[in-house]
Amino acid sequence: MNQTIEEKNKELVLKAFDTLFNKRDYAAAEHYWSPNYIQYSAHIEPGREGLFKLIKSLPPTLKYESGTIVAEKDLVIVHGRFSGFGAPVNWIAADIVRIKDGLLVEHWDVIEDEVTREQSKSGRPMFGDVFTK
Numbered sequence: 684m685n686q687t688i689e690e691k692n693k694e695l696v697l698k699a700f701d702t703l704f705n706k707r708d709y710a711a712a713e714h715y716w717s718p719n720y721i722q723y724s725a726h727i728e729p730g731r732e733g734l735f736k737l738i739k740s741l742p743p744t745l746k747y748e749s750g751t752i753v754a755e756k757d758l759v760i761v762h763g764r765f766s767g768f769g770a771p772v773n774w775i776a777a778d779i780v781r782i783k784d785g786l787l788v789e790h791w792d793v794i795e796d797e798v799t800r801e802q803s804k805s806g807r808p809m810f811g812d813v814f815t816k
Contacts, residue, residue, distance in 0.1 A: 689754035692782045696759045697749055699787055700778075704747035704765070709735055717786040724792050734790075741768045750810055757782050764797065764810045773797040775809045 686694075699715035702708050712735070720731040727733050738745070744767035752761040759780045766773040774794050781789040800806070800814045808814045 688756065689759075692757065692759050693752050693754045693761075695782060695785065696761055696778075696780050696787065697752065700747050700749065700761070700763070703735070703738055704745060707738065707743070707745075709739070715787055717783070717788045720787060721789045723790065726792075726794070744768070748810070762810070766815075770796075773810075773815065 695715065699712065702715060703712040713731070716731045716734065718731060720734070722729060722734055727737050745765070746767045748764045748766070750762040750764070752759065754760070759782065761778050761780070763776050763778065764773050765776060768774075773796075775797050777793040779791040779793075780787050795809075797809050797815065800808075803809070803814075
C-alpha cells in the first residue's frame with residue numbers, strides 16, 4: 684500500500700529526530716537535514732551546523748520523546764519532550780518542520796518548561812498521560 688506524502692514526511696521527521704537527538708549519529712543525521720537548513724529559534728545557532736553543535740554540547744543523557752504528530756503537504760508538526768539535557772526541568776516542544784525533496788529544510792519551535800502536578804493550573808500533564816515528577 685502506498686503511503687501519502689504526509690505519512691512519509693511524518694516518518695522522516697521521527698527518524699531524523701531519533702537519529703540526531705537520541706542516537707547522536709551525526710553522519711546519519713546529515714542525510715535528513717539539508718545543508719541549506721534554516722532554523723528559526725532563540726536557542727539554536729544558524730543552519731544544520733548550529734543544530735548539530737548544540738546537540739554535541741549537551742550531555743549524552745539527552746532524550747527526545749515524540750507525542751502527537753500531524754502533517755499537511757510539506758509541513759509536519761510534532762509535539763514532544765526533551766529531557767536529560769542538563770536543565771532543571773524538561774522542555775515540551777512543538778516543532779514545525781518543512782520538508783523538501785526528502786530533507787528537513789526549515790524548522791520553527793515553540794518551547795516551554797514542563798510543569799509539575801502542583802504547578803499545573805489545569806491539573807493535567809503537558810505531555811502524555813502522567814506527570815514525570
